[in-house]
Amino acid sequence: MIPTEFDYKRATSLDEAIQLLSSSSEAKLLAGGHSLIPLMKLRLSEPETLVDIGRIPDIKGIREREGKIGIGAGTTHHEVETSDLLREKAPVVADCAGEIGDPQVRNRGTLGGSLAHADPAADYPAVMLAIDAEFHIKGGNGWRTVKASDFFQDMFTVDLADDEIIVNAMFDPIQSASYAKLHQRASHYAIIGVAAALGVENGLIQWARLGLTGAIGYAVRMPNVEEALIGKQPEQDTIDAAAGIAGDGLEDINSDLHASAEYRRAMIKVFTRRALEGAVARL
Ligand SMILES: Cc1cc2nc3c(=O)[nH]c(=O)nc-3n(C[C@H](O)[C@H](O)[C@H](O)COP(=O)(O)OP(=O)(O)OC[C@H]3O[C@@H](n4cnc5c(N)ncnc54)[C@H](O)[C@@H]3O)c2cc1C
Secondary structure, eight states: OOOOOOEEEEOSSHHHHHHHHHTOTTEEEESSOTTHHHHHHTTSOOOSEEEEOTTOGGGOOEEEETTEEEEETTOBHHHHHTOHHHHHHOHHHHHHHHTSSOHHHHHHOBHHHHHHHOOTTOSHHHHHHHTTOEEEEEETTEEEEEEHHHHEEETTEESOOTTOEEEEEEEOOOSSEEEEEEEOTTTOOEEEEEEEEEEEETTEEEEEEEEEESSSSSOEEOHHHHHHHTTSOSSHHHHHHHHHTTTTTOOSOOOOSSOOHHHHHHHHHHHHHHHHHHHHHTO
């Protein structure tokens, strides 16, 4: 279908984008367009103005500063996938980007667009939860920082005001983390995706963070699995026991033409085990 008529404005700076966003209650940011444009074509989204942020240098690139890694929101999935810095310092993030869609999607789609859109089957949210990322956001009222664990609130619903832009995601370097995903064959969205990150000292797991996507309306942590891992040795019995309770107690599991709720529930355990095995292999 053809979208309804809209105005197109290209911002050249972050502040100009915020000013353009604030000047109309029906304005929307356009990044890679790979979620927004399909919605507009279906007329599920009918913005009056599109503010293109695709050429703002401040929101692009991957850097290390004061021991933290930062990925600009305008960085494409392909740039994340092929980043030498991420491959060295946080390989799980590059792995995740390489699992998204197909080459066209990865060449256009951006980290910020994926996080803001918060599709229930999107990949990055699970990984951002596991690596405990925080998002730097700028809007009409200035800057604020939101932790990934507070950002994803419901299906397509995040902690972001209409005049705010995600500028970057920041996190500590991490080796012992892995992402395991059951692909939907056509789109490659996650039927189930699990990201696991582990901290081990003196041979025992000190902390664990598990992010789950595809299971319910939005990405969540799995605290029961995390608790089951703490204080244990990172070995197969520990992984099997923790994966065995993954998804327990989770209500309103998604059910659609790709997978029933019962199948998804079973796959949460399988992919939690795989993600944990991947994280342990990187210790
Ligand atoms: C065929 C196909 C397959 C796909 N497969 C997968 C997959 O396997 N896994 C997966 O995770 N995703 C998948 N996607 C989605 C893809 O990753 C999109 O690129 C992503 O969801 C949106 O990013 P974008 O840059 O294209 O955002 P856009 O479509 O431009 O924008 C999406 C939304 O985010 C807002 N927005 C954009 N940037 C910002 C920002 N910096 N701050 C605040 N708001 C912002 C926009 O206003 C809009 O509401 C697929 C998409 C397609 C079309």
